[in-house]
Every structure is written in C-alpha cells, then in structure tokens.
Amino acid sequence: MHFQGTSVAANHRGPPHNRKQINNIPLGLVLSCLLLLSLLLLSSGAPPQDSQTGVALTLTPLDSLHSHGSRPRPARLINVQYIVTFAFVCFLYSICQNSYLCSGNCWFLASIGALTSTDEKTKDLINQVIPADQSFSKNYAGIFHFRFWRFGKWIEVVVDDLLPTIDDDLIFVDSKTSKEFWPALLEKAYAKVCGSYADLDGGFISEALMDFTGGVHMEFVLNDEAPAYLWNIMDRAAKSQTLMGCDTYQGESREAVSSEGIVGGHAYTVTGVSKVMSKRNPVHLVRVLNPWGDTEWKGDWSDESSLWDTVSREDRKWREKLDNGEFWISMTNFTKNFETLDICCLCPDFLDRSPGCHWKSQRNFGKWIAGTTAGGSMNNIETFWKNPQFRVRIEELSEDITHEEGAENMLVSLMQNHEKRHRRSQKNYSIGFYIFKVRGESGKFSAEFFNDKTPVAKKSFHNLREVTEFFWLEPGEYMIVPCTKNPGETASFVLSIFSKHETHFEYIDETEENEDDP
Structure with a gap:
C-alpha cells in the first residue's frame, strides 16, 4: 500500500483540526493503515530529484549531491524520541558548515526563532502550526503534519520524515539540539507549500510569520521614522500572543x-x-536573535558590555554571556541598525491599554482580471473604476475605548496571490489601495464618481506580497478600492480590515447600478 502526501486546504477561518486528509482520505485512517501494516509513509516513490529539492539552483557541483546525497529518516541518524519540545531552540544555518547552499532563507529561520522563543502564553501558536500529537516513538509511521495559513485559508500539509542529507549531515535547517528534528520537518512542509527548498531562497520574515498566525501583520519603519511610543507597543506585544522579527539594511555585499x-x-x-x-x-x-546561532551585536548592552555593571543585580539577570546569537541592544541602537520591525499576531488588542478595546477582523476575497476588473491606479482614471470596490461602514466608538499613541482605529491589509506552484516564479505586482468617503450611495461606483473625488486615505504602492496601513477614520461610510499600480494585471487578492469599531464590510456587486449613474 502506498500513500502520497498532499496539501489539503481547509476553507474556514480557524485551524483545520477536523479536516486532516490525504487525497480525501482522513489522516487518522492513513495513520491507522500504516501502523496496521507496519509501513512508513513515503511521499514519493522515487529518490529525491532536483525538481523536488530545487537544488539545481543552489548546489555546486550537482554531482556531489548525486553521488553523496540521500534522504535518511531521523531514526537512522540518531536515537530520537520526540518531534518538539517547548524549550527555546537555536538553529545552525547549514551554510555555516558547508558550501552546498546559497544563504537566502534567513527570513524563514528567523520566523522559526520567533515561533519557538515564546513562552507558555503563545503555546497555542506553536500547537496550531505544529500539532502536538506527533512523535518518533508512539504511533510512529513516518508521517507528520503541519498547518499554515495561506492567502486566507488554513491548509494541512503532510510530509514523510525523509530529510535531505549529504554524508548524513542535514543539508538545510539543522538544530543545535541533536535530537530536535522538528525544525527540519517544519521546513520540509513549508518548502512543499512553496514548491521546493529552493523556493525558500529570499523573502521577508513577515511572510512566514503571517503563514504561522493567520492574523494581522504590522510593519514599522525604523530609524528616524520610528514612532516615539514604539518600545511601549513592543513591550505590550511581548506580553501577548505575538511574533516579532526585524530586518537590517543591505550592506555592500x-x-x-x-x-x-x-x-x-x-x-x-x-x-x-x-x-x-x-x-x-x-x-x-x-533582545534580538540571529538565526545563525552566532555573530552578535558588539556595542552597548551586548554580552560583554561594561554597561551591565551600572545596573542592579536584579537587572543583571538579563545578561547572558553565551555565543548563541542572542543579544541585548538599546532601543536607540535598535532603530539605527535595523530597517524594519514586523509584528504578527492573532489580534491587535495589545495596541491599546484599555481592557474594553477588542479589535474585530473581517476578510473579503477578490480578483483582478485583465480587461475587466484590473483597472490599475488612479493615474489610469479611465479604467480605475473597474477595480473591485468594497464598502465599509464604521459605527460609533465605545466610550470606554481610549484614544492614545497615534489614535488609529483601522488597519487595512491587502495581500496578492498569483496561485503559482513555485514561490520563486510568483512575481509580485506593485499593489496598494485607496479609501474614499461615501454618503449612502448604492451599487458600484462609475468612472464619473472618481473624476472629482480625492481619497481620504491611501496606501502607496509596493512590490510586496502584502501591504498594510493604519488609519484613523471617523464613523461613517467608506469605499476601499484595492488595485495594482498598472492596469491589466491579473491576480487574486485578500482584503482584510481590523477595527476597534463595530464595522460592516462587504463587496459592492458589479451587477448593481448606482443611483447616481446616468
């Protein structure tokens, strides 16, 4: 009997706890059959090919992999008993140990660090991505499953535990803890979603953090643009169910x-x-972690900094003289040396100190189609009106909700999806959106509406998978128009809003006629 591992989409808001299937066969039934027949799952009947690992793009010479490469199971490499523990784990990036790979998936490694460096309060996030009912001993059949949020839907991904190695050394993600193989299995599942291991070369940490949470993504530009209250936001975020990452400026090489x-x-x-x-x-x-597991900050408040001698013994407990890639840095130096900060969470309630404030989320799906609904930006006024339009009605804000630190009450997120099999073949368009104030008009708005209208807010165009922006919008009715910068570009998209208010969010049906239309 042979079962082939596949990715199964669960079309609902939460994690697919009850929708675990392989080729429409319940995952539990597959596992039971494998155990009954004493078989181990094999996702492919053939040895690993270049198309599966993507190594043709990253390995030199290729004949080294063909002559020495293999895919043993973890049990053959070491006596391993478990898939995951909830202790903090640092990772070795394989490029530090060999020259087979290019160094381009630090964004994914950093996201793993965010997922596992959290404490008990975010254990639910870990269990959501890495279900806890798995091990290399109890009911072991070489089958493991993971969950990722992809473009508005949670999907279940099943893989075997055959891991790419060269001379019994893992080629890709490796762990400093010799019996921890779940990072490599998680990477294999994510590579399967993205197309291959090579599709993990190059990216933004926000992508993986979003795929781990399915919540809201907030980006803060640092240096001179960092808000004065940013550390307070980070402090509250660290005490809630959030994942945080950051990126540095590009160097000379x-x-x-x-x-x-x-x-x-x-x-x-x-x-x-x-x-x-x-x-x-x-x-x-x-506190910042380099996913390499070494190469740390050497300035003020680093492991060896004398500034630690100026604090109390109680505060000195935060200092750890370990060459593990983790270090402390002042907020001032953090904003100078890092370019952006990304925060991903299930809900942005932590942004407000008011216990009565609960942000609410809503999501709509749409598509830009060349020739019909791909009208481009407002620079293309003759076709701009053809873009999908969404109506938002914001109710009055409750009296117990405070206005503080920027006073934004709405977060809008636009994510594009080209539905390509391989992530590296998916070329993102430059996307953004406009927000217009409307006054009770019904139906889709025609070209005449936009001739003399100025948006009350907008998101500038960026060549990214997702763009987000905070706004303060007074109670009332608005229209959001998501678009690509250039007309005629076809792609699917997910438009999400997060609001402090009671908010109504709906797609404006193209078949309706606006009462103001001639």
Whole structure:
C-alpha cells in the first residue's frame, strides 16, 4: 500500500483540526493503515530529484549531491524520541558548515526563532502550526503534519520524515539540539507549500510569520521614522500572543558583517524587551536573535558590555554571556541598525491599554482580471473604476475605548496571490489601495464618481506580497478600492480590515447600478 502526501486546504477561518486528509482520505485512517501494516509513509516513490529539492539552483557541483546525497529518516541518524519540545531552540544555518547552499532563507529561520522563543502564553501558536500529537516513538509511521495559513485559508500539509542529507549531515535547517528534528520537518512542509527548498531562497520574515498566525501583520519603519511610543507597543506585544522579527539594511555585499557584529540584509528575531535602570536613568532594551546561532551585536548592552555593571543585580539577570546569537541592544541602537520591525499576531488588542478595546477582523476575497476588473491606479482614471470596490461602514466608538499613541482605529491589509506552484516564479505586482468617503450611495461606483473625488486615505504602492496601513477614520461610510499600480494585471487578492469599531464590510456587486449613474 502506498500513500502520497498532499496539501489539503481547509476553507474556514480557524485551524483545520477536523479536516486532516490525504487525497480525501482522513489522516487518522492513513495513520491507522500504516501502523496496521507496519509501513512508513513515503511521499514519493522515487529518490529525491532536483525538481523536488530545487537544488539545481543552489548546489555546486550537482554531482556531489548525486553521488553523496540521500534522504535518511531521523531514526537512522540518531536515537530520537520526540518531534518538539517547548524549550527555546537555536538553529545552525547549514551554510555555516558547508558550501552546498546559497544563504537566502534567513527570513524563514528567523520566523522559526520567533515561533519557538515564546513562552507558555503563545503555546497555542506553536500547537496550531505544529500539532502536538506527533512523535518518533508512539504511533510512529513516518508521517507528520503541519498547518499554515495561506492567502486566507488554513491548509494541512503532510510530509514523510525523509530529510535531505549529504554524508548524513542535514543539508538545510539543522538544530543545535541533536535530537530536535522538528525544525527540519517544519521546513520540509513549508518548502512543499512553496514548491521546493529552493523556493525558500529570499523573502521577508513577515511572510512566514503571517503563514504561522493567520492574523494581522504590522510593519514599522525604523530609524528616524520610528514612532516615539514604539518600545511601549513592543513591550505590550511581548506580553501577548505575538511574533516579532526585524530586518537590517543591505550592506555592500550579501550578508556582510559590520564592525559591530550586525549582518547586512539579514532577518532577525525579536525575542523580548526590558527596561533597566542605569545610573538612575531608565534604558529601554530589545533582545534580538540571529538565526545563525552566532555573530552578535558588539556595542552597548551586548554580552560583554561594561554597561551591565551600572545596573542592579536584579537587572543583571538579563545578561547572558553565551555565543548563541542572542543579544541585548538599546532601543536607540535598535532603530539605527535595523530597517524594519514586523509584528504578527492573532489580534491587535495589545495596541491599546484599555481592557474594553477588542479589535474585530473581517476578510473579503477578490480578483483582478485583465480587461475587466484590473483597472490599475488612479493615474489610469479611465479604467480605475473597474477595480473591485468594497464598502465599509464604521459605527460609533465605545466610550470606554481610549484614544492614545497615534489614535488609529483601522488597519487595512491587502495581500496578492498569483496561485503559482513555485514561490520563486510568483512575481509580485506593485499593489496598494485607496479609501474614499461615501454618503449612502448604492451599487458600484462609475468612472464619473472618481473624476472629482480625492481619497481620504491611501496606501502607496509596493512590490510586496502584502501591504498594510493604519488609519484613523471617523464613523461613517467608506469605499476601499484595492488595485495594482498598472492596469491589466491579473491576480487574486485578500482584503482584510481590523477595527476597534463595530464595522460592516462587504463587496459592492458589479451587477448593481448606482443611483447616481446616468
């Protein structure tokens, strides 16, 4: 009997706890059959080919893999008993140990660091991505499953535990803990979703963080643009169910290391924040993890910094002299050395100090189709009206909700999806959106409506998978128009809104006629 592992989409909001299937066969039944027949799952009947791993793009020479490469199961490599523990785990990036791979999936490694560096309060996030009912001993059949949120839907991904190696060394993600194989299995499942291992070369940490949470993504530009209250937001985020990551500025060469130990063009994990008193002055600190497991910040508040001698013994407990890639850095130096901060969470309630504030989320799906609904930006006024249109009605804000720190009450997210099999073949369009104030009009708005209308808010165009923006919008009715910068570009999209208010969000049917139309 042979079962082939496949990815199964669950078309609902939450994790697909009851929709675990392989080729429409319940996952539990597959596991039972494998155990009954004493078989191990094999996702493919043939040895790994270049098309499966994508190594043709990253391995030199290829004959090294053909002559030495194999896919043993973890049990053959070491006596392993479990798939995951909830202790903090650092990872070795295989490029540090061999020259078979290019160094391009630090964004995914950093996202794994964010997922596993959390404590008990975010255990639900880990269980959501890595179901806990799996091991290499009890009911072991070589079958493992993971969950990812992909373009508005949770999908279940099943893989066998045959891991790519060269001379019994894992080629891709490796763990410093010798019996931890779940990072490699998680990477294999994610590579399957993206097309191949090579499709993990190059990306943004926000992509994987979104795929781990299915919630809301917030990006903060650092340096001079960082809001003064950003550390307070990070502090509240660290105390709730959030994942945080950051990126550095691109250096003169790929992943060049500065004199102070910061890797250029590199993704890091934010693992915590703290406030200490130094010579009676408060200092805001950020704890950052390099997913390589080494190469740390060497400046103020680093492991060897003398500034730790100026704090109390109680505060000194935060200092760890370990060459594990994790370090403390002041908020000032953090905003100078890192370009962006990404925060992903299930719900942005932590943004407000008011316990009565609960953000509500809604989501709509749409598609830009060349020649019909792909009208481009407002620079293309003759076709702009053809874009999909969505109506939003914002109710009055409750009195117990405070207005503080920017006072934004609406977050809008637009994510594009080209539905390509391989992630690297998916070329993102430049996307953005406009928000217009409307006053009770019904039906789709025609070209005449936009001739003399100025949007009350907009998101500038970026060549990214997802763009997001916070706004303050007064109670009333609005129209959101998501679009590509250029007309005639076909792609699916997910438009999501998160609001402090009671909000009504709906697609404006193209078949209806606006009462103001001639």
